[in-house]
Amino acid sequence: MTVSEEHAAKTQVGEDIMSIVETAGSNSSVPDFNAEQERHAYREMLLIRRFEEKAGQLYGMGFIGGFCHLYIGQEAVVTGMQMAIKKGDQLITTYRDHGHMLSAGMDPKGVMAELTGRASGYSHGKGGSMHMFSVEANFYGGHGIVGASTPLGSGLAFANKYRGNDNVCLSYFGDGSANQGQVYEAFNMAKLWSLPVIYIIENNKYAMGTSIDRSSSTTDLSQRGVSFDIPGEQVDGMDVRAVKAAGDKAVARAREGKGPYILEMLTYRYRGHSMSDPAKYRTKEEVQKMRSEHDPIEQVRARLLDKGLADEDELKLIDKEVRAIVSEAAEYAQNAPEPEASELYTDILKES
Amino acid sequence: MATEILMPALSPTMEEGKLAKWLVKEGDNVQSGDVIAEIETDKATMEVEAVDEGTLAKILIEEGTEGVKVNTPIAVIAEEGEEVSAEAPSGAPVEAAAPPSATAPVSSPEPAPAAPAVMAAAEPELSPNTESASMTVREALRDAMAEEMRRDGDVFLMGEEVAQYQGAYKVSQGLLDEFGERRVIDTPITEHGFCGIGVGAALGGLKPIVEFMTWNFAMQAIDHIINSAAKTLYMSGGQMGCPIVFRGANGAAARVAAQHSQCYSAWYAHVPGLKVIAPYTASDAKGLLKAAIRDPNPVVFLENEILYGQSFDVPKDDDWVLPIGKAKVAREGSDVTLVSFSRGMAYTLEAAEVLAGEGIEAEVIDLRSLRPLDMPTIIESVKKTNRIVTVEEAWPVCSIGSEICASVARDAFDFLDAPPTQVTGADVPMPYAANLEALALPTAGQVADAARAVCYAK
Ligand SMILES: Cc1ncc(C[n+]2csc(CCOP(=O)(O)OP(=O)(O)O)c2C)c(N)n1
Ligand SMILES: [Mg+2]
Numbered sequence: 094m095t096v097s098e099e100h101a102a103k104t105q106v107g108e109d110i111m112s113i114v115e116t117a118g119s120n121s122s123v124p125d126f127n128a129e130q131e132r133h134a135y136r137e138m139l140l141i142r143r144f145e146e147k148a149g150q151l152y153g154m155g156f157i158g159g160f161c162h163l164y165i166g167q168e169a170v171v172t173g174m175q176m177a178i179k180k181g182d183q184l185i186t187t188y189r190d191h192g193h194m195l196s197a198g199m200d201p202k203g204v205m206a207e208l209t210g211r212a213s214g215y216s217h218g219k220g221g222s223m224h225m226f227s228v229e230a231n232f233y234g235g236h237g238i239v240g241a242s243t244p245l246g247s248g249l250a251f252a253n254k255y256r257g258n259d260n261v262c263l264s265y266f267g268d269g270s271a272n273q274g275q276v277y278e279a280f281n282m283a284k285l286w287s288l289p290v291i292y293i294i295e296n297n298k299y300a301m302g303t304s305i306d307r308s309s310s311t312t313d314l315s316q317r318g319v320s321f322d323i324p325g326e327q328v329d330g331m332d333v334r335a336v337k338a339a340g341d342k343a344v345a346r347a348r349e350g351k352g353p354y355i356l357e358m359l360t361y362r363y364r365g366h367s368m369s370d371p372a373k374y375r376t377k378e379e380v381q382k383m384r385s386e387h388d389p390i391e392q393v394r395a396r397l398l399d400k401g402l403a404d405e406d407e408l409k410l411i412d413k414e415v416r417a418i419v420s421e422a423a424e425y426a427q428n429a430p431e432p433e434a435s436e437l438y439t440d441i442l443k444e445s
Numbered sequence: 446m447a448t449e450i451l452m453p454a455l456s457p458t459m460e461e462g463k464l465a466k467w468l469v470k471e472g473d474n475v476q477s478g479d480v481i482a483e484i485e486t487d488k489a490t491m492e493v494e495a496v497d498e499g500t501l502a503k504i505l506i507e508e509g510t511e512g513v514k515v516n517t518p519i520a521v522i523a524e525e526g527e528e529v530s531a532e533a534p535s536g537a538p539v540e541a542a543a544p545p546s547a548t549a550p551v552s553s554p555e556p557a558p559a560a561p562a563v564m565a566a567a568e569p570e571l572s573p574n575t576e577s578a579s580m581t582v583r584e585a586l587r588d589a590m591a592e593e594m595r596r597d598g599d600v601f602l603m604g605e606e607v608a609q610y611q612g613a614y615k616v617s618q619g620l621l622d623e624f625g626e627r628r629v630i631d632t633p634i635t636e637h638g639f640c641g642i643g644v645g646a647a648l649g650g651l652k653p654i655v656e657f658m659t660w661n662f663a664m665q666a667i668d669h670i671i672n673s674a675a676k677t678l679y680m681s682g683g684q685m686g687c688p689i690v691f692r693g694a695n696g697a698a699a700r701v702a703a704q705h706s707q708c709y710s711a712w713y714a715h716v717p718g719l720k721v722i723a724p725y726t727a728s729d730a731k732g733l734l735k736a737a738i739r740d741p742n743p744v745v746f747l748e749n750e751i752l753y754g755q756s757f758d759v760p761k762d763d764d765w766v767l768p769i770g771k772a773k774v775a776r777e778g779s780d781v782t783l784v785s786f787s788r789g790m791a792y793t794l795e796a797a798e799v800l801a802g803e804g805i806e807a808e809v810i811d812l813r814s815l816r817p818l819d820m821p822t823i824i825e826s827v828k829k830t831n832r833i834v835t836v837e838e839a840w841p842v843c844s845i846g847s848e849i850c851a852s853v854a855r856d857a858f859d860f861l862d863a864p865p866t867q868v869t870g871a872d873v874p875m876p877y878a879a880n881l882e883a884l885a886l887p888t889a890g891q892v893a894d895a896a897r898a899v900c901y902a903k
Contacts, residue, residue: 143477146477146478146494146496147496149494149496150453150496152453152454153451153452153453153454153455153493153515154451154453154454154515154516155454155515155516158457159457160457165478183649185645214682215681215682215684216680216681216682216684217682217683218682219679219680219681219682220680220681220682224680224681225681226677226680226681226682226684226685227684228684228685233645233648233649233685234677234680234681234685235680236672236673237672238668238672238673241641241668241669241672241673243641244637244638244639244640244641244642244644244645244669245641245642245644245645245648245669245673246645247641247642247645248641248642248643248644248645248646248647248648248649249645249646249648249649250645251642251645251646251649251651252645252646252649252650252651253649255601255627255646255651256651274637275637275638275641277638278633278635278637278638278639278641279638279641279642281633281635281638282632282633282635282638282639282642285633363478364494365491368455368456369455369456369457369459369486369488369489369491371488371489371490371491371492373489384478434556434557434558435558437557437558438558438560438561439683440678440679440681440682440683441678441679441717441718442678442718442720442742443678443683443686443741443742444741445739445740445741445742445769
């Protein structure tokens, strides 16, 4: 065993996560979804899962280059939060952004075409996986710098408050990001100025190869706002119902002018940090356990079937529909033309 | 329909790898997400997951095979109940799949387009009866902000001590009284954070003016100025603009030593996606700050503490807006071109006066904008004078002067009668001692000497 393998075996983050997920989501208290909500969540999460699998495959075929960070395993977080907001609310996140964009209603073809660097991608092929935006969908990126989305998201919330509208900004970042200084600078001002922002910490237990225990002096990230008097809570981020319920509360609060709130989503990424990460810092058992016992999609699927809200055939139909969307997006993204060479020098400055 | 599984690229640089191990065998049922094989790349051993589901009908590459090229079919998956024909692919790389090497522009002989030329608008015409009034640079900057805030409700000012204290250098005097605390906002001393909040507000459509007490402290915020403000329009394919002004005192003040005396002109002028302004006179300060606030792009506005208190004539005109990217001929002459900006203009104009007494007529160009840099005006002047000296307080390496001298050597080589020459600050951290500090900054005497040298006068 190498030192790192030994460490991975010894830390066994899996055990802690499980216990946190279980206590946070003493899921009996989580309000149920109705049939329509369950079906919606199922379809949305499946779309992200299948899209990401396809992106991984296109990466393997060389159609997608550079860094590509997949969201597989974390689908319930954006899906539940999206169910808690209204049109006009803004989203901003890091480079692990495909799921956020799909759940914001951005066109899978446009997202995939950006991944393959094509002219019809959301950023006309100039941004790639980590840097995508949609003014229409109120999606403000897609930021490659760890920690940057937190003050930027607070600034979007500042704009809401300045304008006197009731929009709320969802500012997403990772457990690794949560140690950035700028995060705390933003927390301070957001509370001081009572900005309508929800900080959603997607705690997937690892920042690249560094587990949260090895990077963070305190690991309950929901309490990172205590010094600023920003309340927060840990949420079972593998249960889409728990996410929505927590989101509803935080969003309502922010909309009423009560200021920022922290939602620490306990979640897990199944794949490596990016496509080229063999993920040797954790055990196979840990990954397997999360997948088999906490998978966000399987949970919904099981409930749909158990409660008779849908039968196998109906779910198969959804699967088929989602696969078709993803295949079409992939097909499109592989064949769409690359940007014209003349695009090299456009979009640097706006015409005054 | 049977689907081929191809040898995947598992890093940005992988071209081939070893199929180390199959974790499934022919006839097994696989679900998407199942780990089916292990592959050794140049860097690590990676797991391969199935994307499609069905039955693993055939393994095409045996485990242990080395040097399997990316995109070679390694197995075939059949849908439930499907037969796979025996003439399954043989394990040669699939050409039809069009990996990027076949489609990517990197390999195509497409010529790179030329960078577009920058054309600045002309100076505004003032009607002959426009009066002017003498005012300090400080007042001119304040008036520019106040006028633009009256004109546009989306413009607001944030920074340390800008509101109640009226500005650390009193530039925002009176603004809190007129516009209230919604629009004139004191921030905590957290440059990285409040700069990011300003940029976020600009992405959200507001037009913030972010004041840095001095540019030295903006080093904590340079990430948001460059990565978040300057690059977002490009990264978003032109969707998301960032109309924001970053302003504050730049360069050496007096006796505040190394950490408070740096000139950032070259740092920001280096960055595509930014506009950079460094005015000298009060009139330019006002007209260009108003232009910066109206500009839909991120603008870095470099002021100078020593100039704040100096007075110049400023036109009495609420619409005194100057074009960004246009230099000004501050003094006409035919013997040598002197180019400077900000406080460097003070030494340069003083030197020109001295030189005139010796019969050397210097043409003095005030750059005013550092990005875009008005090279046409400089080249035009050099064609006439055949000599150029650049003057600045910044460090010499990779400076604004270096850039200008290189451009002149390239674009006006045939017109030069002497080597392009730079006068700069000394290549040292700014010292504290009065005598050393004076030695570290350029002087009118040095400028005059450099001009005499290129004119081959003694
Ligand atoms: C400022 C900065 N430092 C380092 C990196 C390189 N980097 C990219 S992602 C990452 C890990 C971040 O982990 P986390 O915040 O937990 O997010 P996750 O990837 O788990 O979603 C690092 C170190 C970066 N992009 N930005
Ligand atoms: Mg993480």
